[in-house]
Amino acid sequence: MFKRPKPVTDPTHRVVIIGGGFGGLHAARSLKRVPVWVTLIDRRNYHLFQPLLYQVATGALSPANICAPLRSVLRRRKNVEVLLGEVVDFDVDDRQVILRDGRVPYDTLVVAAGAQYNYFGNHHWQPLAPSLKSIEDATDIRRRVLLAFEAAERETDPELRRAWLTFVIVGAGPTGVELAGALAEIARYSFRHDFRHIDPAEARIILVEGLDRVLGTYPPDLSNKAVRSLLRLGVTVRTDCMVTDVQPDRVRIRCGNGIDTIQARTTLWTAGVQASPLARRLAAATDAQMDRSGRIIVAPDLTVPGHPRIFVIGDMARLDHQTGAPLPGMAPVAIQQGRYVARLVSRRLAGKTLPPFRYRDRGTMATIGRSAAVADLKWARLSGFPAWVIWLFVHLMQLVMFQNRVLVLVQWAWHYVTFNKSARLITGEVPTLKPPESSRKEEVTESAELAHH
Amino acid sequence: MFKRPKPVTDPTHRVVIIGGGFGGLHAARSLKRVPVWVTLIDRRNYHLFQPLLYQVATGALSPANICAPLRSVLRRRKNVEVLLGEVVDFDVDDRQVILRDGRVPYDTLVVAAGAQYNYFGNHHWQPLAPSLKSIEDATDIRRRVLLAFEAAERETDPELRRAWLTFVIVGAGPTGVELAGALAEIARYSFRHDFRHIDPAEARIILVEGLDRVLGTYPPDLSNKAVRSLLRLGVTVRTDCMVTDVQPDRVRIRCGNGIDTIQARTTLWTAGVQASPLARRLAAATDAQMDRSGRIIVAPDLTVPGHPRIFVIGDMARLDHQTGAPLPGMAPVAIQQGRYVARLVSRRLAGKTLPPFRYRDRGTMATIGRSAAVADLKWARLSGFPAWVIWLFVHLMQLVMFQNRVLVLVQWAWHYVTFNKSARLITGEVPTLKPPESSRKEEVTESAELAHH
Numbered sequence: 001m002f003k004r005p006k007p008v009t010d011p012t013h014r015v016v017i018i019g020g021g022f023g024g025l026h027a028a029r030s031l032k033r034v035p036v037w038v039t040l041i042d043r044r045n046y047h048l049f050q051p052l053l054y055q056v057a058t059g060a061l062s063p064a065n066i067c068a069p070l071r072s073v074l075r076r077r078k079n080v081e082v083l084l085g086e087v088v089d090f091d092v093d094d095r096q097v098i099l100r101d102g103r104v105p106y107d108t109l110v111v112a113a114g115a116q117y118n119y120f121g122n123h124h125w126q127p128l129a130p131s132l133k134s135i136e137d138a139t140d141i142r143r144r145v146l147l148a149f150e151a152a153e154r155e156t157d158p159e160l161r162r163a164w165l166t167f168v169i170v171g172a173g174p175t176g177v178e179l180a181g182a183l184a185e186i187a188r189y190s191f192r193h194d195f196r197h198i199d200p201a202e203a204r205i206i207l208v209e210g211l212d213r214v215l216g217t218y219p220p221d222l223s224n225k226a227v228r229s230l231l232r233l234g235v236t237v238r239t240d241c242m243v244t245d246v247q248p249d250r251v252r253i254r255c256g257n258g259i260d261t262i263q264a265r266t267t268l269w270t271a272g273v274q275a276s277p278l279a280r281r282l283a284a285a286t287d288a289q290m291d292r293s294g295r296i297i298v299a300p301d302l303t304v305p306g307h308p309r310i311f312v313i314g315d316m317a318r319l320d321h322q323t324g325a326p327l328p329g330m331a332p333v334a335i336q337q338g339r340y341v342a343r344l345v346s347r348r349l350a351g352k353t354l355p356p357f358r359y360r361d362r363g364t365m366a367t368i369g370r371s372a373a374v375a376d377l378k379w380a381r382l383s384g385f386p387a388w389v390i391w392l393f394v395h396l397m398q399l400v401m402f403q404n405r406v407l408v409l410v411q412w413a414w415h416y417v418t419f420n421k422s423a424r425l426i427t428g429e430v431p432t433l434k435p436p437e438s439s440r441k442e443e444v445t446e447s448a449e450l451a452h453h
Numbered sequence: 454m455f456k457r458p459k460p461v462t463d464p465t466h467r468v469v470i471i472g473g474g475f476g477g478l479h480a481a482r483s484l485k486r487v488p489v490w491v492t493l494i495d496r497r498n499y500h501l502f503q504p505l506l507y508q509v510a511t512g513a514l515s516p517a518n519i520c521a522p523l524r525s526v527l528r529r530r531k532n533v534e535v536l537l538g539e540v541v542d543f544d545v546d547d548r549q550v551i552l553r554d555g556r557v558p559y560d561t562l563v564v565a566a567g568a569q570y571n572y573f574g575n576h577h578w579q580p581l582a583p584s585l586k587s588i589e590d591a592t593d594i595r596r597r598v599l600l601a602f603e604a605a606e607r608e609t610d611p612e613l614r615r616a617w618l619t620f621v622i623v624g625a626g627p628t629g630v631e632l633a634g635a636l637a638e639i640a641r642y643s644f645r646h647d648f649r650h651i652d653p654a655e656a657r658i659i660l661v662e663g664l665d666r667v668l669g670t671y672p673p674d675l676s677n678k679a680v681r682s683l684l685r686l687g688v689t690v691r692t693d694c695m696v697t698d699v700q701p702d703r704v705r706i707r708c709g710n711g712i713d714t715i716q717a718r719t720t721l722w723t724a725g726v727q728a729s730p731l732a733r734r735l736a737a738a739t740d741a742q743m744d745r746s747g748r749i750i751v752a753p754d755l756t757v758p759g760h761p762r763i764f765v766i767g768d769m770a771r772l773d774h775q776t777g778a779p780l781p782g783m784a785p786v787a788i789q790q791g792r793y794v795a796r797l798v799s800r801r802l803a804g805k806t807l808p809p810f811r812y813r814d815r816g817t818m819a820t821i822g823r824s825a826a827v828a829d830l831k832w833a834r835l836s837g838f839p840a841w842v843i844w845l846f847v848h849l850m851q852l853v854m855f856q857n858r859v860l861v862l863v864q865w866a867w868h869y870v871t872f873n874k875s876a877r878l879i880t881g882e883v884p885t886l887k888p889p890e891s892s893r894k895e896e897v898t899e900s901a902e903l904a905h906h
Contacts, residue, residue: 062516064877068875084603194528403871406863410863
């Protein structure tokens with residue numbers, strides 16, 4: 001009555017891939033003509049295009065626009081099966097992946113479970129300053145941002161209203177910079193005619209960065225251009241500042257010797273990088289070394305040292321560049337690593353091998369609101385409108401499903417012409433906007449700060 | 454520092470509208486040139502196009518495609534303000550609406566808080582058989598449907614797998630019929646190549662209806678045509694059947710004298726109608742009468758008898774047709790009532806009045822999957838492809854925002870050509886697909902049924 005699986009290839013070699021992000025998905029796709037049976041395991045049923053997640057968080061795109069159902073993407077790959085499940089541990093001796101609800105045997109294992117942002121030991125800040133890694137994060141941030149404007153519209157106390165209209169973004173990497181630009185843009189343009197009691201353009205967007213410049217991994221002249229674009233949009237950029245405390249209604253930062261308290265009702269976190277907790281399980285099972293961000297330090301062929309059957313790729317892997325710096329946690333690195341692993345598996349089946357993985361850096365870029373971006377393409381450095389056009393084109397073409405390319409293009413064109421962002425839904429529980437008086441008049445005490453460090 | 458509200462009209466007459474659905478939104482829009490200050494209160498920040506909600510539940514459209522942010526829609530109406538808030542009660546003597554967090558005074562009140570589905574006293578069934586009224590409902594149903602196929606893919610016991618692939622829809626009104634058709638379509642076409650261990654086309658969709666025919670408010674010949682279309686898609690239609698028990702893994706129905714137990718892991722509820730709980734508060738405050746569905750029985754001018762300042766419109770109002778039958782809970786009724794109230798308010802300000810409200814019935818329609826629909830246009834009855842084209846056109850044109858019309862059109866065209874539905878995201882908590890053995894082997898005991906009655 002039910003069809004049994006019909007592997008078109010010889011299933012004697014089983015490749016199990018954990019994670020359907022850029023690395024895992026490209027590894028699965030690149031194993032197309034290789035005589036192996038591939039099982040792709042993910043907790044989610046979709047591949048997420050993380051570089052555009054900030055556009056969901058700011059109401060420009062819908063979640064489905066940047067997601068591709070894994071089964072759809074891989075439907076024609078007859079040697080690939082998709083398994084919805086959560087990996088909790090590894091049994092290296094028996095060559096099995098342990099799910100929360102079962103076990104899957106492997107001959108070759110590819111671990112590509114990604115990374116999260118890093119609260120540097122202050123994980124209790126997360127509910128107060130959510131980060132942006134998943135669709136749920138994005139809709140939660142969208143909800144917080146929209147509710148902040150709604151609360152400001154109803155608030156009569158000017159000081160509290162100002163706190164509702166203050167948004168702090170911690171971390172000025174590409175996501176932080178793009179999020180700050182997009183927030184400034186919706187406040188200034190999209191919401192222009194929407195409120196009756198506030199002027200949304202009075203919103204303050206404050207971008208806080210611990211390093212001495214934004215976009216720390218980019219060339220310094222592009223950092224300067226990015227800052228200029230941010231300032232033009234009204235964003236306040238504060239470099240060399242560390243966050244020392246986060247509360248529901250304020251953020252404390254230390255800049256040099258001074259301590260500053262920002263009254264803000266919305267704080268968003270896009271700083272640091274921390275490998276998936278699965279890395280710790282894998283390290284325990286294989287005696288692998290981890291770096292300070294919890295990433296597995298891999299051999300030049302992306303295997304776990306001493307475990308030639310186990311690969312770690314993407315944001316979970318720590319591999320140093322030819323120049324000595326670690327490879328950044330970016331989509332192109334993960335994609336190239338996924339393809340390399342597929343090639344190496346194929347070679348090994350033929351009794352051959354491959355030279356070590358080499359990352360080919362084709363450049364990096366970031367947008368800052370409307371018609372402005374910075375791009376370091378290695379053979380050229382661009383900023384402003386030309387960089388923005390390239391940014392649009394590259395990101396559109398990288399979307400996995402053609403339908404999403406069309407939908408995103410239509411929406412971007414629409415936003416460009418009308419300034420109007422339509423995916424502005426506050427979903428979930430019905431909020432009570434004005435909290436009772438008692439909780440609103442908390443005193444700013446030094447002890448509150450000390451309690452957190 | 455902050456802009457104060459600048460009412461462009463004389464704000465001496467305040468119209469408060471509760472609910473941004475079809476009735477409330479059209480009342481607010483139609484008060485455009487009337488010298489009143491309008492406050493539209495909703496718990497949500499968007500207007501929801503409910504007739505297409507089933508397409509979100511089946512992964513064809515994204516939530517934002519059928520939602521229009523109320524502030525965006527009303528941004529140019531300078532005499533309208535939108536207030537995000539939840540109304541909990543009425544103070545009729547002081548002419549105030551009581552929010553969970555404040556009060557809003559009115560001179561004229563328009564209550565348009567809508568309705569829900571009716572579990573007929575078995576409200577404990579709701580978590581087991583969710584209904585489809587909100588965006589959260591739709592993404593929850595989408596999640597359940599997608600997870601059922603994922604669970605079937607991983608289940609090895611044929612009987613349990615069959616239960617995962619069985620979907621019961623209770624109530625064969627337009628929403629139930631459209632949902633059944635769409636579910637059958639994704640099982641047969643959209644998922645065709647997506648699974649390796651199951652054939653999704655084996656899914657059973659069972660539509661259960663208490664009356665003797667589907668689409669009970671339509672002419673009988675259209676009901677017959679709808680059934681034929683459903684059968685062609687493989688839907689099982691069971692009329693004259695009442696649900697007597699709902700459990701996580703089965704539904705019990707009584708058809709005539711026989712009792713039948715359907716082993717089904719997914720049950721959806723689209724039966725009956727029950728006014729918003731706010732109707733009860735309003736009835737208590739105004740001594741208004743309610744009908745059995747909890748709707749306020751209104752006077753021919755849509756006011757609450759004895760309270761000429763208070764209107765009730767849309768699904769919350771009970772008003773009988775010229776023919777004696779109650780007006781159905783449909784968008785056109787609510788829209789015409791919203792416009793009528795706006796006209797009457799305007800006339801009253803000029804010291805005049807209006808004849809009683811008369812509903813102009815322009816017809817009803819429903820789709821059944823791909824290329825098939827039934828339409829009763831009063832001057833013609835259509836079915837099949839012509840009805841489907843009209844259905845598409847009418848629904849597309851009714852979407853409030855032009856951008857959504859474009860996006861929905863692109864997606865419909867895409868689905869028509871490729872059969873592929875892209876908004877197939879399972880969002881929320883990570884599921885455990887195989888529950889522990891103990892909870893799966895519950896015995897079907899008569900006492901379980903008795904416990905619920």
